[in-house]
Amino acid sequence: MKVKVDYRKCLKAGECYYNHPTIFQRTENGYPKLLVEEIDTDDLRQEVEEAIEVCPAGAITLEA
Numbered sequence: 001m002k003v004k005v006d007y008r009k010c011l012k013a014g015e016c017y018y019n020h021p022t023i024f025q026r027t028e029n030g031y032p033k034l035l036v037e038e039i040d041t042d043d044l045r046q047e048v049e050e051a052i053e054v055c056p057a058g059a060i061t062l063e064a
């Protein structure tokens with residue numbers, strides 16, 4: 001599975017990179033950059049699911 005961020009929805013709230021720095025990294029303009037795209041372990045999947053829950057913009061998705 002792949003994690004995606006919809007930058008048209010992202011509010012730069014930072015919940016993803018502050019809480020899940022193994023997957024998301026803050027960039028200079030405040031948007032998250034993906035450090036990992038392919039989600040191939042249960043641990044990563046759990047982290048992404050948590051990030052999806054806390055993202056206030058609904059900008060993070062996990063796609064097959």
Ligand code: SF4
Binds near residue numbers: 013
């Ligand atoms: S938590 Fe959501 S709104 Fe906030 S920076 Fe990450 S993707 Fe953007």
